[in-house]
Amino acid sequence: MNSRMKKFISYYKPYKGLLLADLFCALIVAAISLALPLLIRHITMLLDNKVPNVLEQIYITGGTMVVLVALLTACNMFITYKGHMMGAMMEGDMRRELFDHLQKLSFRFYDEHKTGQLMTRSTTDIFWLTELYHHGPEDILITLVTIIGSFIILGQIDMELTIIIFMFLPFMAAYFIYFSKKMNKAERRSKDRIEDINAQLEDSLSGIRVVKSFTNEHVERKKFGTANKRFVQSRGVGYWSMAYFHEGLYGFTHLISIAVIIFGAIGISGNALTLPDLLTFFLVVGILIAPIQKIINFMELYQVGITGFERFMEILEVEPDIVDAPHAKELKHADGQITFQNVGFKYNEGHEHIFHNVSLNIRAGEYVALVGPSGAGKTTLCSLIPRFYEVNDGQILLDGTNIKDITMQSLRQNIGIVQQDVYLFAGTVIDNIRYGKMDATDEEIIAAAKMANAHDFIMSLPDGYLTDIGQRGVKLSGGQKQRLSIARVFLKNPSILILDEATSALDNESERAIKESLEKLTNNRTTIVIAHRLSTVRNAERIIVLTDNGIEEQGTHEELLKQGGTYANLYQMQDTVTTFGYSKYKPREPNGTCATAMR
Ligand code: ADP
Numbered sequence: 001m002n003s004r005m006k007k008f009i010s011y012y013k014p015y016k017g018l019l020l021a022d023l024f025c026a027l028i029v030a031a032i033s034l035a036l037p038l039l040i041r042h043i044t045m046l047l048d049n050k051v052p053n054v055l056e057q058i059y060i061t062g063g064t065m066v067v068l069v070a071l072l073t074a075c076n077m078f079i080t081y082k083g084h085m086m087g088a089m090m091e092g093d094m095r096r097e098l099f100d101h102l103q104k105l106s107f108r109f110y111d112e113h114k115t116g117q118l119m120t121r122s123t124t125d126i127f128w129l130t131e132l133y134h135h136g137p138e139d140i141l142i143t144l145v146t147i148i149g150s151f152i153i154l155g156q157i158d159m160e161l162t163i164i165i166f167m168f169l170p171f172m173a174a175y176f177i178y179f180s181k182k183m184n185k186a187e188r189r190s191k192d193r194i195e196d197i198n199a200q201l202e203d204s205l206s207g208i209r210v211v212k213s214f215t216n217e218h219v220e221r222k223k224f225g226t227a228n229k230r231f232v233q234s235r236g237v238g239y240w241s242m243a244y245f246h247e248g249l250y251g252f253t254h255l256i257s258i259a260v261i262i263f264g265a266i267g268i269s270g271n272a273l274t275l276p277d278l279l280t281f282f283l284v285v286g287i288l289i290a291p292i293q294k295i296i297n298f299m300e301l302y303q304v305g306i307t308g309f310e311r312f313m314e315i316l317e318v319e320p321d322i323v324d325a326p327h328a329k330e331l332k333h334a335d336g337q338i339t340f341q342n343v344g345f346k347y348n349e350g351h352e353h354i355f356h357n358v359s360l361n362i363r364a365g366e367y368v369a370l371v372g373p374s375g376a377g378k379t380t381l382c383s384l385i386p387r388f389y390e391v392n393d394g395q396i397l398l399d400g401t402n403i404k405d406i407t408m409q410s411l412r413q414n415i416g417i418v419q420q421d422v423y424l425f426a427g428t429v430i431d432n433i434r435y436g437k438m439d440a441t442d443e444e445i446i447a448a449a450k451m452a453n454a455h456d457f458i459m460s461l462p463d464g465y466l467t468d469i470g471q472r473g474v475k476l477s478g479g480q481k482q483r484l485s486i487a488r489v490f491l492k493n494p495s496i497l498i499l500d501e502a503t504s505a506l507d508n509e510s511e512r513a514i515k516e517s518l519e520k521l522t523n524n525r526t527t528i529v530i531a532h533r534l535s536t537v538r539n540a541e542r543i544i545v546l547t548d549n550g551i552e553e554q555g556t557h558e559e560l561l562k563q564g565g566t567y568a569n570l571y572q573m574q575d576t577v578t579t580f581g582y583s584k585y586k587p588r589e590p591n592g593t594c595a596t597a598m599r
Helices: 003-010 013-049 054-104 107-112 115-122 129-157 159-206 208-213 217-269 275-316 378-383 408-413 429-434 442-451 455-459 478-492 508-522 557-563 566-577
Strands: 338-345 355-362 367-371 393-398 415-418 496-500 526-530 542-547 550-555
Touching: 003 275, 013 054, 013 129, 013 275, 054 115, 054 129, 054 275, 115 159, 115 275, 129 159, 129 275, 159 208, 159 217, 159 275, 208 217, 217 275, 338 378, 355 378, 355 393, 355 550, 367 378, 378 496, 378 526, 408 415, 415 478, 415 508, 429 442, 429 478, 442 455, 442 478, 442 508, 478 508, 496 508, 542 557, 542 566, 550 557, 550 566, 557 566
Parallel strands: 367 526, 367 542, 415 496, 496 526
Antiparallel strands: 338 355, 338 393, 542 550
């Protein structure tokens, strides 16, 4: 048994009792189904043999049949209700496992996979597993018991006719194995296509505001139409094999009935068979056909379920590429000294390095700005500190310890990030701020909001802190979202702060409020500002210029201007195109406190 099959079966483990009860009921269903034709045969034989107390016997047999049918119905009800519940719980377990696993995967995984695709894998793909998990064992058991039972019963009546009937079975098996393989392939393809549709849907709907602003609805419609058409085409192949599979097997069952009537009639004409015998044959063949239909249904379910399972496993088998080292230590409160030692990084194997051999020391509490042309790797360099990506060469130390030797949880707990593109979760204002520290009290949250200059605007919202902000905070302005994200970081209170040019897309009013709150936030923390506009950095304690050649120069604004190198060039270029002269942050004295603006 391969490991995927073992995994497939392992989901039954917590529900062993339920599975056994389900199988026991299935066994009773199969046995009663076989017993009923025997009782009918018994009644017809009573009539044939002219038994003296025939009415009494008929009543007893009839009564027995009613009791058996009641039991059969009760068992079927149990199977339908509890069996399906078992399947649903197993599916729930799988979905939770997949979600937990998705939480462990690194940025690199999410760079490669589309959200819509992952949503398909977590929902539609495993949906049919409920049916498979529930019907699989029970259908197999019922089929086996019925086929063996029918063979024994029919064999006792007439062996030759029984063998004729059972000779059909291997042909049927070969037929349905051939077409089930075709169906499997088609099923897989159509699942891939559904995944494409969901990815396209997610992309178009998430970007609906951009779509509308560019009036590009027709472009999205076309992209969606293409994915949709490909899905319909893939279904065509699936239904073609399904038609052969399904209807071919029904054809076989009709052939079996014809064989029974022809060979049965021949038997009766030669006195080898009686009419009750032929009736029993018909009834039993009817029962034999039911499990064959079950097998057909099962095979269909199996195709749908197992392809979903395989796709589920493909994600589950992705090993998280960034995990805690076995000896990793908890970091309580970092001082915030960050050291890059000969760090090299590339996003993917076979890609160019984003940088080589970067060495850099940032003192605890220092305020540095990273500048350089767009695409030089400023954001990338910062994303290595919380281990969103793993360095390829060299190492990064925090307070002298390699970050790989620190548990990821405690490392990231010490780092706060404020990005230009704020992500807020659907929910209330207070929930979104609390995200920075899940066990924070309401007072702490309000204090953080005040520090972030967010309290006043929050209080002016219809429900204050309990206002629903809509999906991704659509009901808030850019500046308001930014302030909530800053409040979140205040609450987290990390010793290291990474600001990704957090204020470049804001109006003046918001910018001032945010500037103030960021000043407070940067106090007594190691701060790295990724600056896309030089006007925001001239007051940094140290400016680091990152270009395609790595760290090209570093120093204070004045020192770098004096050097007349890359920074000076960039600065002069910007000075001519922007109304330079406006300092966003107040310059800080080396001791970390804010000083007054230089210009
Ligand atoms: P900066 O912040 O200096 O503008 P980035 O760090 O964002 O630059 O990007 C540096 C380079 O890495 C760019 O060439 C960019 O195309 C590439 N890059 C950024 N993110 C990814 C990613 N997730 N996968 C692959 N390449 C990336």
